[in-house]
Amino acid sequence: MMDFILLLAGAACAAIGGELFVRGIVGIALWARISTGIIAATFAAFATSSPELSVSVTAALAGTPQIALGDALGSNIVNVGLILGIALLIAPLQAPKDAFKRDFPVALLVPILLAVLAQDGEISRMDGAILLGLFTVWIVVMVVEVRRQRSAAAAVLGEKQHRRSLIESFTGMIFLVLSGKLIVSGAKGISAFYGIDPFIVGATLVAIGTSAPELATVVISRLRGHDEVGLGTILGSNIFNGLFIVAIAAIINPIPINWAEVSLGLIFGLITSVFLFPLKKGVIEKRRGVLLVVLYGTYTAVLLQRM
Numbered sequence: 001m002m003d004f005i006l007l008l009a010g011a012a013c014a015a016i017g018g019e020l021f022v023r024g025i026v027g028i029a030l031w032a033r034i035s036t037g038i039i040a041a042t043f044a045a046f047a048t049s050s051p052e053l054s055v056s057v058t059a060a061l062a063g064t065p066q067i068a069l070g071d072a073l074g075s076n077i078v079n080v081g082l083i084l085g086i087a088l089l090i091a092p093l094q095a096p097k098d099a100f101k102r103d104f105p106v107a108l109l110v111p112i113l114l115a116v117l118a119q120d121g122e123i124s125r126m127d128g129a130i131l132l133g134l135f136t137v138w139i140v141v142m143v144v145e146v147r148r149q150r151s152a153a154a155a156v157l158g159e160k161q162h163r164r165s166l167i168e169s170f171t172g173m174i175f176l177v178l179s180g181k182l183i184v185s186g187a188k189g190i191s192a193f194y195g196i197d198p199f200i201v202g203a204t205l206v207a208i209g210t211s212a213p214e215l216a217t218v219v220i221s222r223l224r225g226h227d228e229v230g231l232g233t234i235l236g237s238n239i240f241n242g243l244f245i246v247a248i249a250a251i252i253n254p255i256p257i258n259w260a261e262v263s264l265g266l267i268f269g270l271i272t273s274v275f276l277f278p279l280k281k282g283v284i285e286k287r288r289g290v291l292l293v294v295l296y297g298t299y300t301a302v303l304l305q306r307m
Contacts, residue, residue: 024169045236
């Protein structure tokens with residue numbers, strides 16, 4: 001019973017945190033003379049992915065890095081298939097050109113790169129170092145873009161709005177991180193009771209739980225008309241999960257690969273990312289939402305059948 005209470009409390013924290021976080025991020029972006037898409041792809045994505053980082057490090061230290069890999073792959077599929085699918089069911093998304101040129105290729109590369117590194121049956125510490133190096137390169141590119149935007153932007157806004165935005169975003173982040181921890185605790189308790197395989201636990205219950213902050217951020221940003229915040233958060237979160245979190249887990253404890261389980265996550269991760277690409281005028285059509293949700297449902301059904 002307590003595990004279900006934790007899930008409900010986590011959902012409430014996600015709703016509160018998402019509202020505050022989106023408002024704060026937009027205000028910070030205006031004050032700092034940086035596009036909201038970049039703020040979302042870095043600061044927002046890293047903050048909303050903190051539950052994944054916490055779970056993955058804990059799992060790797062406990063000798064079950066499969067949970068870390070399952071959580072990272074599962075969360076990426078949840079982010080695109082379920083969360084962006086739901087956002088698209090509300091209305092079409094306008095995809096900023098710079099975000100897709102910069103972030104989409106990297107997000108698309110993540111499952112391909114993980115598949116290549118896992119060919120020998122393990123994601124080793126050296127593989128982790130390679131992933132971490134690529135993540136660093138992406139961060140450097142983001143920093144260069146930030147410097148370019150700041151040099152071309154107008155004067156900053158008032159100090160009062162700056163302080164208010166910082167308070168809103170920081171408070172929202174606390175609620176989002178708390179929501180992830182509560183939901184993960186509830187999900188892990190429920191899964192332990194039923195004795196489910198570690199990778200499947202990570203790829204389903206834990207992945208959905210740790211993606212609660214992204215869900216709140218994306219849905220609220222969609223309702224508030226800030227498409228670039230939701231999209232940037234998802235793309236940045238997937239890059240953070242695939243390159244940084246898997247890297248840290250592998251460096252702590254090399255991850256053994258069960259191809260029957262991992263290949264499914266890699267394939268669906270790639271397919272959902274491809275379906276995200278806008279075909280015309282930078283718009284991701286509403287009908288893609290149905291396809292993405294169906295893809296996520298198919299992935300979950302196939303994964304559970306392998307239990």
